[in-house]
Amino acid sequence: MLLKTVNIKRILVLLAILIALGLLYHTNVIVKNLELRERQIANLYAKSIEYIATSPGTSEFTFIFDQIILAIDFPVIVTDADRNPLFYRNIEIDTSLSQKERNVILRKEIKKMEKTFEPIKITYGDTLVLNYIFYGNSKLIEQLKILPYIILIAAGIFILIGYLSFSYIKKTEQSNIWVGLAREAAHQLGTPVSSLYGWLEILRTKIDNEEDVTDVIHEIENDLIKLNRVIQRFSKIGSKPEYVEEKIADVINSVVRYFEKRIPQSGKKITISVRGDVEAKAFINRELFEWVVENLLKNSLDAIENSEGKIEFKIQERKKDIIIDVSDTGRGINMKYRKDIFRPGYTTKKRGWGLGLSLSKRIIETYHGGKLFLKESKIGKGSTFRIVLKKKR
Numbered sequence: 001m002l003l004k005t006v007n008i009k010r011i012l013v014l015l016a017i018l019i020a021l022g023l024l025y026h027t028n029v030i031v032k033n034l035e036l037r038e039r040q041i042a043n044l045y046a047k048s049i050e051y052i053a054t055s056p057g058t059s060e061f062t063f064i065f066d067q068i069i070l071a072i073d074f075p076v077i078v079t080d081a082d083r084n085p086l087f088y089r090n091i092e093i094d095t096s097l098s099q100k101e102r103n104v105i106l107r108k109e110i111k112k113m114e115k116t117f118e119p120i121k122i123t124y125g126d127t128l129v130l131n132y133i134f135y136g137n138s139k140l141i142e143q144l145k146i147l148p149y150i151i152l153i154a155a156g157i158f159i160l161i162g163y164l165s166f167s168y169i170k171k172t173e174q175s176n177i178w179v180g181l182a183r184e185a186a187h188q189l190g191t192p193v194s195s196l197y198g199w200l201e202i203l204r205t206k207i208d209n210e211e212d213v214t215d216v217i218h219e220i221e222n223d224l225i226k227l228n229r230v231i232q233r234f235s236k237i238g239s240k241p242e243y244v245e246e247k248i249a250d251v252i253n254s255v256v257r258y259f260e261k262r263i264p265q266s267g268k269k270i271t272i273s274v275r276g277d278v279e280a281k282a283f284i285n286r287e288l289f290e291w292v293v294e295n296l297l298k299n300s301l302d303a304i305e306n307s308e309g310k311i312e313f314k315i316q317e318r319k320k321d322i323i324i325d326v327s328d329t330g331r332g333i334n335m336k337y338r339k340d341i342f343r344p345g346y347t348t349k350k351r352g353w354g355l356g357l358s359l360s361k362r363i364i365e366t367y368h369g370g371k372l373f374l375k376e377s378k379i380g381k382g383s384t385f386r387i388v389l390k391k392k393r
Helices: 002-054 062-068 099-116 139-205 210-236 248-260 286-303 356-367
Strands: 076-080 085-089 120-124 128-135 244-247 269-276 281-284 308-317 321-328 371-378 382-390
Touching: 002 120, 002 128, 002 139, 076 099, 085 099, 099 128, 244 248, 244 286, 248 269, 248 281, 248 286, 248 308, 248 321, 281 286, 281 382, 286 308, 286 321, 286 356, 286 382, 356 371
Parallel strands: 269 308
Antiparallel strands: 076 085, 076 128, 120 128, 244 281, 308 321, 321 382, 371 382
C-alpha cells in the first residue's frame, strides 16, 4: 500500500514536469519561428529600400516604409551609414518632443536592438553601406519569452499543492484507519466478552438442571472460539493468508448460528435465512471471509430499526463466479452515498466507527480478488449488498 502511494506521488510529479517541459519546448519553438519571421520581414524591408536606393531616379523611402511593409509589428529604426536615425516604426515616443530629443531616445533604442539582433545592412554594390536597419522583438515575442517562467512557477505551485494535498489526504485516511481499526478491535472483542458475562450471570442465577448447564457451557465455548477468531483475523492483516476451497453456505451459516443465539438479547425478532446454490464452493480464507459476513450481518442488524425484520443471504453459482446478495429490511441507504459508505471513517450510525464496510471491501477485493458493492437500496425498504467471488484463484 505504501509503495503504491509513493508510486502515485512520483507519477503525479513526473506528469507535471513532463507537461511543463512540453509547454516550454513548444513555447520556445513558437518564439524561434516568430523571430525568424520577423527577420525575414526585416530583410524584405531592407531589400526594398536597397532596390529603391540603387534604382535610377528613385530616392523616396516613404512609400516603402508606410505602404508596403504595413505588416511590421515589431520595432524598426532605419539609420544612415553613420547610424543617425532617419525613420522608425512601432516605437513609442512622445510626439511633442523635438527631433533632437527623439534622436537621443532612438539612439538608446538602437543600442538595445544591437545587443539582440545584428543590424541589416543596405549596400550599394558589395562594399558601400547606404543604411542600417535595426530591429527588435515584438511585444508578442517578449510576452512569450516570459511565458516559460510563468509555466515553471505554475507547475511548481501545482506540484507543491498536489503533493501537500495528497499527503494530507493520505495522513487523514491513515489516521482514520488506525483509529477505526482500534475501535473495530474493541467492538469485535466486545461482542463475545459481553456474551460471556451474560452466560456467567445465567450460571449464577438461572440454572436449574444439568442440561441447561451443558447448553451454557457450549455457548461459552462458542464465545471463546469467537475470541480466538478475532485474534486470528487481526493477525492476518498485512500478511499473506492461506486459501482453502470451502462451501460458501457453510461459512455463512456458521456466522449466522452464532448471531441467532444472541439476537433475542437485543429485543428484536429477526429472521436470517441462507438460500440459493448452497453447494457452491470457492477458494477463500475462512477467518477473513467470516469477518466480511459478520460485518454485513451486523450492518443489516443495525439497519433494522423495527422490532421485526428479515435478513437474507442468496447464493448464485455461475461459470466462473459465485454471487452472494445480502438483503435486509432496514432503513435503507441513499444511493448517492453508495461509494462513500466504503470510505474509512464514513458512517451514518450514531455509534459507528466507519470501518466495517471499508475492511470488508478490502478483504474481498484485495485478498480475494472479488468485488463488494451496494447493489440497490431504497429508503425505508432495505438494502442489498453484493459480493462477487472467483471460484478459482
